[in-house]
Amino acid sequence: MSNFIPYNITQKYATSVAYFSMEFAIHQALKLYGGGLGFLAGSHMRSAYDLGQNMIGVGILWSYGYYDQTRDKDRNLKVEFRRKKYYFLKDLELCVDVVINSKTLKVKPFLLQSEIFNTAPIILISTDIEDNDYLSKTITHKLYDADEETIIAQEIVLGIGGAKVLEALHIKPKIHHINEGHALPLVFELYKKCKTFDALQQKIVFTTHTPEAAGNEEHSTALLHKMGFFAGLSID
Amino acid sequence: MGNKGDIFNLTIGALKAAKISNGVSLLHAKVANKMWSHVQNRSEIIHITNAQNRRYWADKGVLRALDEHEDYEVEARKKHLKRVLFDEVANQTGKMFDPNILTIVWARRFAEYKRPGLLKYDLKKFLELVENQEMPVQIIWAGKPYPFDNGAINIFNEINYISNNLKNVAVLVGYELSLSMMLKKGADIWLNTPRITKEASGTSGMSAAMNGAVNLSTLDGWHPEFEKHGINCFTITATDPTLPIEEQDSIDNANLMNILSTEIIPLYYENSKKWVNIMKNSMLDTINAFDSDRMAHEYYANMYDKDS
Structure with missing residues (x-):
């Protein structure tokens, strides 16, 4: 991780941590958030920098962000999806393969360097690249897509894609912090490399944000399995 | 793991996979422990209350004035920050707001449970509030x-429609970090109205308070950990969360309007010394306790480095 962290790490924050989040609200110029979950992650990444913590963020580079909120001719709300371009992100010049719905696609990481906005470094992954077909590209188009299967695919990209990108970059965090349940497929990917369930648990901490039973995301187990959410592990 | 027959719940899966989990406020951790009490072999759910980065969010001018105990400068800086916000209001809506007038802001994600329309639940009372000439108010919505x-979009458009005939009520679009910053810096009252137990934490009120915006909130999320009514904020008395939601909304609206008309508005216009004190207390009680440096430290001390 030290390759990506240009600041001095404070001794009491030496444990290496990868922080997985669907949203990051870092700066007006980087539109990767819908609301409070992102504001929280953004402030966390700023404080990680301020305190010298051995932390790296992992998120998704949303091609269209959440949406642009404007007005129509009668001044009512208008939702616009406008492609974003970010010339300040660093191309990490590698791709990893992720299997979604029995199809192999490419996931590519970019880096928000620590110095740009004074945050922990953040790896932002995208499927919206030349090597993928159109359907695969759309997975990282819109934060919280309206389609259930696209949302599941987004979670697989963040969790499994994120884990594989870290591995390809030779980053081995001691702790994986999953900020809300979206990145859960990460757990199944990591389990393949753990000897025991206990060894897996030692690597995972989880923050829940939803106080309403109905607000907690649920899907058909069979659908998740078919999509590859469990990283190819058997259902039980 | 998150398996309940043929339905898989992501939260349950994560609670089982983790060595330790957390809720994002004291109240939320209690609610979460109760909600997931039936789940076997899950990790403990502790609480680490959310926070916001002071260096990013707090206005340096108002912080310095606070540090120097210079109340006149706290007031003057707030008026300046209001004027900056009101340029944006005029730019978007053609309405010219006045920095001397009490300004109430409701700004965050427009989700139903956050009740963006609670302030105008009783439309007649709402119009009395905004048409009062002696003690006027200005109101801004954004999110x-x-x-x-479509339900949430309709609420937005409905409030926007009501605002068309009111020169002191504005609805802004483009609620992203920049606009959020302007609103938090320029607000006198930061209105927060979730139905009790529905808001895990909420953080907009923290960054608003760091800028001397005074919270007026239901007793949910992070608010109970902060609130001292009439000292550092104002609190809408808790309503029984088991009541039907129409009843909760009606009671909360009545309490909200009552606090505004009998406490907040007279105080703002008749006792500026006390008002500045509340502003200062709201800053003092957030700049450390709800700075994300505290939170980022707690994640290391209580989660990452914790043996389980």
Whole structure:
């Protein structure tokens, strides 16, 4: 991780941590958030920098962000999806393969360097690249897509894609912090490399944000399995 | 793991996979422990209350004035920050707001449970509030509904429609970090109205308070950990969360309007010394306790480095 962290790490924050989040609200110029979950992650990444913590963020580079909120001719709300371009992100010049719905696609990481906005470094992954077909590209188009299967695919990209990108970059965090349940497929990917369930648990901490039973995301187990959410592990 | 027959719940899966989990406020951790009490072999759910980065969010001018105990400068700086916000209001809506007038802001994600329309639940009372000439108010709404949630979009458009005939009520679009910053810096009252137990934490009130915006909130999320009514904020008395939601909304609206008309508005216009004190207390009680440096430290001490 030290390759990506240009600041001095404070001794009491030496444990290496990868922080997985669907949203990051870092700066007006980087539109990767819908609301409070992102504001929280953004402030966390700023404080990680301020305190010298051995932390790296992992998120998704949303091609269209959440949406642009404007007005129509009668001044009512208008939702616009406008492609974003970010010339300040660093191309990490590698791709990893992720299997979604029995199809192999490419996931590519970019880096928000620590110095740009004074945050922990953040790896932002995208499927919206030349090597993928159109359907695969759309997975990282819109934060919280309206389609259930696209949302599941987004979670697989963040969790499994994120884990594989870290591995390809030779980053081995001691702790994986999953900020809300979206990145859960990460757990199944990591389990393949753990000897025991206990060894897996030692690597995972989880923050829940939803106080309403109905607000907690649920899907058909069979659908998740078919999509590859469990990283190819058997259902039980 | 998150398996309940043929339905898989992501939260349950994560609670089982983790060595330790947390809720994002004291109240939320209690609610979460109760909600998931039936789940076997899950990790403990501790609480680490959310926070916001002071260096990013707090206005340096108002912080310095606070540090120097210079109350006149706290007031003057707030008026300046209001004027900056009101340029944006005029730019978007053609309405010219006045920095001397009490300004109430409701700004965050436009989700139903957050009740963006609670202030205008009783439309007659709302119009009395905004048409009062002796002790006037200005009100600003902003926030993004989920783009495919027509219910939430309708609430936004309805409030926007009401604002068309009111020169002191504005609805802004483009609620992103920049606008959020302007609103938090320029607000006198930061209104927060979730139905009790529905808001895990909420953080907009923290960054608003760091800028001397005074919270007026239901007793949910982070608010109970902070609130001292009439000292550092104002609190809408708790309503029984088991009541039907129409009843909760009606009671909360009555309490909200009552606090505004009998406490907040007279105080703002008749006792500026006390008002500045509340502003200062709201800053003092957030700049450390709800700075994300505290939170980022707690994640290391209580989660990452914790043996389990």
